[in-house]
Each structure stands twice: as structure tokens, then as C-alpha cells.
Amino acid sequence: MDHKTNPxxxxxxxxxxxxxAALAVPYFVPASSLGNDERAAPSERIVMGGIGIGNMGSxxxxxxxxxxxxxxxxxxxxxxDKRDAAKGNIDKQYNNTDCKAYVDFRELLARPDIDxxxxxxxxxxHALMVIEACRNGKDVYCQKPETRTLREGPLMIEAAxxxxxxxxxxxxxxxxxxxxxxxxxxxxxxxxxxxxxxxxGPLSQICNLPAESVPSNIDWELWLGPAPWAPYNPxxxxxxxxxxxxxxxxxVDYSGGGMTDWGAHHFGGATFAVDVRExxxxxxxxxxxxxxxxxxxxYPNGLLLHHNYPDRANLQIEGTPGEKREPKPVPVYKGExxxxxxxxxxxxxxxxxxxxxxxxxxxxxxxxxxxxxYQLQRTLKWDAAKQEFTGDEEANRLCDRARREPWVL
Amino acid sequence: MLELALEALKTYDxxxxxxxxxxxxxxxxxxxxxxxxxxxxxxxxxxxxTTGVSRDAKDYVCRKLMVIGTAESxxxxxxxxxxxxxxxxxxxxxxRIPATEAAQALRDGLAKVSxxxxxxxxxxxxxxxxxxxxxxxxxLLNNADASVARAAAIALGDIGTAEAAKALTDGKPTAxxxxxxxxxxxxxxxxxxxASGKKAEALAVYKSLVGxxxxxxxxxxxxxxxxxxxxx
Numbered sequence: 001m002d003h004k005t006n007p008x009x010x011x012x013x014x015x016x017x018x019x020x021a022a023l024a025v026p027y028f029v030p031a032s033s034l035g036n037d038e039r040a041a042p043s044e045r046i047v048m049g050g051i052g053i054g055n056m057g058s059x060x061x062x063x064x065x066x067x068x069x070x071x072x073x074x075x076x077x078x079x080x081d082k083r084d085a086a087k088g089n090i091d092k093q094y095n096n097t098d099c100k101a102y103v104d105f106r107e108l109l110a111r112p113d114i115d116x117x118x119x120x121x122x123x124x125x126h127a128l129m130v131i132e133a134c135r136n137g138k139d140v141y142c143q144k145p146e147t148r149t150l151r152e153g154p155l156m157i158e159a160a161x162x163x164x165x166x167x168x169x170x171x172x173x174x175x176x177x178x179x180x181x182x183x184x185x186x187x188x189x190x191x192x193x194x195x196x197x198x199x200x201g202p203l204s205q206i207c208n209l210p211a212e213s214v215p216s217n218i219d220w221e222l223w224l225g226p227a228p229w230a231p232y233n234p235x236x237x238x239x240x241x242x243x244x245x246x247x248x249x250x251x252v253d254y255s256g257g258g259m260t261d262w263g264a265h266h267f268g269g270a271t272f273a274v275d276v277r278e279x280x281x282x283x284x285x286x287x288x289x290x291x292x293x294x295x296x297x298x299y300p301n302g303l304l305l306h307h308n309y310p311d312r313a314n315l316q317i318e319g320t321p322g323e324k325r326e327p328k329p330v331p332v333y334k335g336e337x338x339x340x341x342x343x344x345x346x347x348x349x350x351x352x353x354x355x356x357x358x359x360x361x362x363x364x365x366x367x368x369x370x371x372x373x374y375q376l377q378r379t380l381k382w383d384a385a386k387q388e389f390t391g392d393e394e395a396n397r398l399c400d401r402a403r404r405e406p407w408v409l
Numbered sequence: 410m411l412e413l414a415l416e417a418l419k420t421y422d423x424x425x426x427x428x429x430x431x432x433x434x435x436x437x438x439x440x441x442x443x444x445x446x447x448x449x450x451x452x453x454x455x456x457x458x459t460t461g462v463s464r465d466a467k468d469y470v471c472r473k474l475m476v477i478g479t480a481e482s483x484x485x486x487x488x489x490x491x492x493x494x495x496x497x498x499x500x501x502x503x504x505r506i507p508a509t510e511a512a513q514a515l516r517d518g519l520a521k522v523s524x525x526x527x528x529x530x531x532x533x534x535x536x537x538x539x540x541x542x543x544x545x546x547x548x549l550l551n552n553a554d555a556s557v558a559r560a561a562a563i564a565l566g567d568i569g570t571a572e573a574a575k576a577l578t579d580g581k582p583t584a585x586x587x588x589x590x591x592x593x594x595x596x597x598x599x600x601x602x603x604a605s606g607k608k609a610e611a612l613a614v615y616k617s618l619v620g621x622x623x624x625x626x627x628x629x630x631x632x633x634x635x636x637x638x639x640x641x
Contacts, residue, residue, distance in 0.1 A: 009569065009597065012604040012637070112624075135593050137626035151536075162596055163626035164633070206472075208465070210424030228468060228498060231423055377438050393507055394441070397476055400536065402504040404497045405529030408560045409536075 010154055013161035046347055047115045049074035051105045051129060053086035054239040056143050057120030060170070061086060063340040064118060064141075065093050070344065074114060076102040080217040103219055105129055109136045116347055119143060120170075122237075122254045123261075124227045127152035128409055130167060130357075134159035141343045143170040144264035145256060145364040146357065151400035153361035154387055155409065160357050166346040168353035169360025171268045172339040175332065178269035181315060185273040187327040191320030193274045195296075195304035197312040198266045202243060203371055204250055204257030209233035226403035227253040256367055263367040264360075267305070270315055271366065275328075276303055277359045280384035281366060284373040293377075295370045300384075307370050372398050411436050415453055418470070422463040430469060437476055447477055455482040464494055471498035480508040487514035496526045504533040512539050519545055528560040535564025543572050550580035550587065558587035566594025571610055574598035578617045592618060596630050603637055612638040 048070050050061050054077070065072045072093070075086035083101045090099035102108045109117065109132055116139040119129050126142055127149075133140045140160075146169045147153045160167040175182070184190065211231030214220045220232050230236065230253070235246040243249050243258040255261060271277050281297035289310065297305040306312065333354050335345025346353035372395055373380050381390040389395040403409055414432035421430065433454070440446040454470045455478075467489075474482050483506065489499035503511045516539070518530050531549070534542045542564070549561035562582060565573040577595045582588050595614050602611035615634045618627065 009600040009604050012600050134626070135589060137624055158597070158600075162593075162600070162630050164629045165626070206427050206469075208423055208425060208427045228501065229494070233423075375438075376441070378441070394476060397505040397507075400505070401475070402497065402500040402529075402533055402536070405525040405532070406556050406560070408528060408532035408563050 010158060013158055045069055045071035046344060047071050047073055047113055049076065049108050049111070049114050049117045050086065051076045051108060051117055051119045052121030052125070052143075053077045053082050054079075054120065055241065056170075057082075057118070058086065058089070060118045060120055060141065060143070060340070061089060063337070064344075065090055067337065067340075067344065069348075072099065074100045074102060074108050074111065076105045076108045078103055078219040078222040103222065106132065109133055109138060114138060116140065116166075116343075122223075122239075122248045123148045123256070124254045125225050127156055128226060128403075128407060130156050131159040131409065134163045134165045134167065137163065137165070139166040139343075139347045141168045141170060141340070142357075142360075144268075144360065145260040145367065146170075146264075146360045147364050147368070148254075148256065148260075149400045150365065150368045150387065150398075152409065153365060157358050157361060164350070166343070166350065166353060167357035168339070168343040168346060169264075169355040169357060169363075170339070171264045171355060171360070171363070173265040174268035174272050174363075175354065176338065177265065178273060178315065181269070181317075182273045182330055185317065186275070186330045188325030189321060190317050191323030191325055193303065193317055193319040195306055195318040196270045196274050197306040197309045197314065197316045197318075198263070198270050199308050199312075199314040200263045200266045201258045201308065203259050203374060204243070204252040204255050205245070207233075207236050207251035207253065209235050224404070226407035226409070228404060256364075256371055259371055260364055260367040263370075264363055266314060267366045268360075268363040270305060271363055273315070273317070274303055274305075276301065276305075277362060280362050281305065281369055281382055282384070283379065283381050284369045285379045286373045286377055288377070293374065295373045297366060297369060305366065411450075415457075418457055418462055418466045419460075421466040421469065423465050425465075433469075433473060437473055440477070448479075448481070451477050451479060451482055455485045458485050458489065467495060468498050471495075471502045474502040475505045478502045478506045478511075480506075480510040482506070483508060483510040483514050486511075487518060490514070490518035490530060491521050491526070493526055496522070497529055500529055500533045504536055512537055512541065515539070516542050516545065523557075524554060525556070527554075528556050531557065531560040531564050535560075535567035538568050540568055540570055540572070543568060543570070543576055546573075547576035547580055550576070550582045550591065551584075555584035555587050558582045558584055559590040562587055562590035562594045566590075566597040569598050569601035571598075571602060571607065574602065574610065574614050578614060592623070592627055596627075596634070599634055603634065608638045 048064055053061055053075055064070050072090050077083040087099045087101040091097050117133055118141040120143040123145055126146055130140050130142050212233050214232040238247045240247045248254040249261050276299050279299050282300050283298040285296045287294050292310045294308040333342035335341035342354045369382055380392055380395050383390050410432040414430050417429040436450050440450055454473050457470050458467055486499045486503050489495040515530055515534050546561045546564050550558055552558045565577050577591050582591050599611045599614035615631050618631045
């Protein structure tokens with residue numbers, strides 16, 4: 001048995017991507033002007049659709065629909081009220097009824113006229129949808145956390161690179177919330193950084209809510225998708241931002257809890273501040289001191305990323321202030337309009353977005369490694385090249401989970 | 410406490426407070442490294458699967474066997490593969506248990522199921538990158554059920570060997586969703602071949618994908634691959 005993703009294939013896609021850059025479309029060419037499809041005259045707008053238009057999805061939709069360089073044409077949601085509201089929002093924007101509404105995301109992705117999609121479903125759907133979008137030639141803006149399991153990340157990166165797609169993760173907070181700290185850190189004010197701490201949580205939990213009748217306004221089978229079957233309960237699928245129960249973000253079949261949900265922001269900000277975005281940890285040490293549990297992730301360059309270190313503040317940096325270090329220019333968004341504009345810029349220019357899927361995956365890997373260390377209550381070594389734990393077969397079992405038929409990844 | 414929790418499984422169902430099973434969760438952790446205790450726990454959990462406990466209780470047991478299951482639990486789990494309500498959770502464990510018996514159970518199960526259940530078994534064989542299942546998967550590439558054919562193509566791409574690549578090239582599925590999956594799987598196989606230095610084999614795969622009817626993202630992938638094949 002070989003559960004591992006294929007490191008050689010990933011390495012090839014990285015180098016082939018670089019070598020084949022000249023083959024990529026160097027500037028935005030609208031879908032309607034490519035190939036031999038029977039369409040109207042080309043538009044200068046990027047044709048977009050949205051999948052999962054709930055709390056976060058509606059915010060993403062509003063950011064894209066108002067752009068002069070986007071034509072928003074389709075929405076998809078398994079909930080009738082969300083779907084109708086999302087379509088109504090677009091119809092109002094354009095003062096027509098042209099926006100098409102779908103229940104099944106595959107129908108939206110199969111449309112040849114759509115250039116790009118934004119995805120804001122519960123987390124257990126992200127990988128499947130991103131990969132399917134890439135196969136269908138779509139660029140993707142995917143909400144964080146981008147993966148539910150460790151196995152999913154490399155598969156998403158592979159799909160993006162294979163088809164030359166621009167795939168952006170969705171944490172706008174990585175750049176926007178931590179600007180001051182990032183500026184100081186990249187400006188050399190902390191000297192040589194030894195460690196940074198992140199306080200975030202909790203882990204997700206099993207959901208065992210009682211069964212209720214499935215209301216008529218939700219396609220329950222499609223909502224569950226690849227997650228284990230369970231009876232409907234409104235608390236199981238509610239999209240509120242809580243992680244303590246009563247929301248899908250709380251439950252292990254759909255989310256990693258606060259550890260991945262807010263972890264995407266805080267670990268993302270932390271790894272950006274200390275400049276390890278392009279790396280994954282090599283070890284996650286489990287600590288149990290005086291009744292307090294915390295983990296410490298060690299990067300190959302020696303940097304320590306603590307999670308819930310006792311008596312340390314969130315994003316507290318341990319360094320050598322006063323030591324002279326040369327400042328480095330801070331990477332920023334390109335284009336206009338924050339992270340959304342950065343994604344649109346990447347679609348037009350074929351330059352990787354600020355929150356390229358590989359960087360986004362590296363962030364959520366931190367959450368997953370920490371979670372597994374807490375679950376097993378022991379220190380683990382992680383081989384980023386092979387995408388497996390070294391010498392811990394039990395931990396490797398937790399790198400993925402079987403998907404419910406008919407969903408295959 | 411553990412015995413109480415195991416007893417609680419008999420009446421566990423959706424709506425029960427999951428805290429009653431916490432001692433089992435704790436035992437999964439504390440029995441690590443203790444072969445005897447672990448074996449005992451596994452046996453007690455697996456035994457529940459052949460009793461009349463609820464679907465929810467069996468779901469829970471399969472989640473634990475996903476972590477601690479060994480070849481010992483495989484026969485019991487294999488027996489659930491044909492149960493449309495429990496097949497997925499049986500795979501939840503079987504897909505992650507490294508024992509070769511688990512792979513064999515999935516291979517054996519392939520012929521016993523159909524439709525969506527078969528798609529699930531196929532998917533798990535692909536995730537395991539089970540090279541022994543390539544002939545069986547190849548035979549499903551033009552299955553009358555397009556979802557089965559599609560899953561078989563994806564699984565062959567996961568396996569990624571030269572044999573899998575040949576199966577995809579020879580199989581030529583015709584159903585649109587299976588055809589798209591086979592193209593993607595062929596590209597994945599070609600990447601694996603190229604990464605392992607088998608340029609001639611990779612080029613053959615890429616050449617088989619050349620065609621004006623291919624969507625632009627496939628043409629891009631094929632062109633990039635062929636350029637790489639021509640490189641040093």
C-alpha cells in the first residue's frame with residue numbers, strides 16, 4: 001500500500017511550470033476568444049461564477065460582482081434560499097435576470113464560457129471542487145482553509161500546475177491584518193527571529209446531533225457530499241462562524257475547527273511575518289507541561305512556531321531586537337482591490353497570486369500537523385518532500401479519510 | 410471506564426452525548442505501544458460491527474479502526490462493503506489500514522458491488538495506489554455506469570504506473586465524464602513517468618492526447634509535457 005502522494009510528480013510540475021512559462025497565456029485572453037466555440041464577440045471581462053454563497057461566499061461575491069473587469073454569470077448553492085439570494089444579488093447588479101442558478105457545481109464548472117470561479121463551501125468540499133475546476137480550465141479563488149486533510153493539498157497544487165491555472169487561497173487577513181508586525185519583522189526590527197507563537201483553536205469535534213426531517217430547501221445529499229452520511233440537523237450545517245458546536249465549522253467531518261478556520265489567518269500571518277511561507281515544518285513536538293498542552297513546529301531553517309505556548313500572546317515573536325538585519329521588501333498584492341483584485345490580476349497576467357495555492361497549503365499544513373500531534377499526543381516528524389510522517393504509521397493514517405461514494409479524489 | 414464506554418455503544422445513536430465514548434478515544438491514545446492492550450481494544454470494537462448496534466455506533470467503531478485497525482479487523486470490515494449504508498465507513502477504515510489484507514479485501518469487494526458503492530471501492534483502491542488492481546480497473550473504463558468508468562480512470566491516475574498509463578491509453582473511455590477523467594489520469598501518469606526518467610513512455614502518453622478537440626487547458630498540459638520530454 002502506498003498512500004503517499006507522488007513527490008516526483010510534484011517536483012516535475014514545479015520545474016515544468018517554470019520551464020513552460022513561455023507557453024502559458026501571457027496576458028488575459030477571454031474564454032470567448034479562445035478555441036472554436038460558437039460565442040458572441042469577445043468581452044474584456046473575466047467571466048465568473050460562485051460556488052457556495054453563504055456567509056463568506058456572499059462577501060466574495062460582492063467583491064467580484066462590483067468589478068468593471070468581471071462579468072458574473074452563475075451561482076451555485078445546495079440551499080434554495082442562498083441560491084435565490086445570490087442570483088438576486090447578481091440580477092440586481094446587472095439589472096437583468098441572466099444569472100443562472102445551479103444546485104450541482106459540476107454543471108457550473110462544465111460551462112465553457114466561465115473563466116474563473118470563487119468557492120466558499122464548507123471545507124470538506126474545497127479540494128474536490130478546486131481540482132474539478134482546474135480540470136475544466138477554470139482559475140479559482142478558494143476560501144480558506146483550503147484543505148481538510150494533508151493529502152488534499154498536493155493534489156490541488158498538482159491540478160493547478162498541470163493545467164496552468166491560477167488558484168488563490170482566500171485569507172485576506174494574512175496581509176491585511178498583520179501589516180504592522182510584518183513590516184517590523186521584514187524590516188529587521190526583531191533581529192534574528194527564533195520563534196513566533198499562535199494562539200488559536202479549538203480542534204473540531206464529532207457531531208452527534210439528533211436527526212431531524214430534511215427541509216425542502218436543502219439538497220442534503222449534496223451538502224454532505226464526500227463526508228460520512230449523517231442525518232440532517234440544522235446545527236450540523238449552520239454556516240455561523242462559531243466553532244464550539246452548532247455550526248459546520250465545529251465538526252470534524254467538515255472542518256478542522258478554529259485550528260484551521262482562524263488558524264488559516266493566524267498561522268498564515270505568522271508564517272508570513274517570519275518568512276517561512278514557502279516551507280513546511282519538519283517536526284511537530286507535543287508538549288504537556290504542568291497540565292498545559294501545546295505544540296511546537298520546527299522548520300528546516302530552525303524557526304520555531306509555537307501553538308498555544310503558555311503565557312505567550314498571539315503572534316508574540318521571540319527574536320534578537322537590536323541586532324542589525326537588512327530589511328527586505330514585503331510582498332504585496334498586485335492589481336486593485338485587495339486580495340480579490342490580486343486574484344483577478346493573476347487571471348489576467350498569469351502571474352501567481354499573492355496567496356498562491358502552494359503558499360495557502362503550506363499554511364493549513366501547519367494546522368493539520370498540529371491537530372494530528374494533539375490527537376495522538378506525541379511528537380511527530382514530517383517529511384515535506386514525501387508528504388508523510390517519518391516512522392509513524394498511525395499518524396500517516398490520519399493524512400486523509402475515505403470519501404463517501406460517489407465522490408472520488 | 411473503558412468497559413462502560415464499550416457498553417454505551419450498545420445504545421449509542423444520533424442524539425446521544427458523544428462524551429460517553431470518550432474513554433474509548435482515550436484508550437486509542439493510551440494503548441499506543443502496548444500491543445496486547447491495543448489488540449484487545451481492536452477486537453472489542455470490531456466485534457460490535459456484527460451485532461445489532463446502531464448505524465451511528467458502527468460509524469464510530471469504523472472511525473476508531475481507521476486508526477488502530479489491523480489485518481485482524483479486515484474480515485469484519487470487508488463484510489460491510491456490500492452494505493450500502495455501511496460500505497463507506499468500512500472503507501473509512503480499510504482505506505487507511507496498511508495491511509495487505511485490506512487491499513485484498515477491497516479488490517475482492519470490487520466484483521461484489523456496483524453503482525455508487527463500486528465507485529467508492531474503486532476510489533479507495535486508487536488512494537492506496539494499489540498496483541495489483543490495475544487490470545480490474547482497466548476492465549471498468551467503459552463500464553455502462555459512467556460514474557464507475559470515471560472513478561476507474563481517476564484511480565488509474567492515482568496509481569500512475571506505466572501499466573496504468575497503458576490501460577488508460579488502450580481503454581479509451583467514451584462517456585464524456587470518464588473521458589475527461591481518463592485524460593487527467595493520463596497526464597498524471599505521464600508526469601510520473603517523466604519524473605522517473607521514462608521520457609519515451611511519457612512522450613507516448615502525451616502524443617496519445619494530442620488533438621484539436623482537446624480543451625485549451627489540456628493542450629497546454631500536453632504541450633508543456635512534450636517540451637519537457639524533449640529537454641535534457
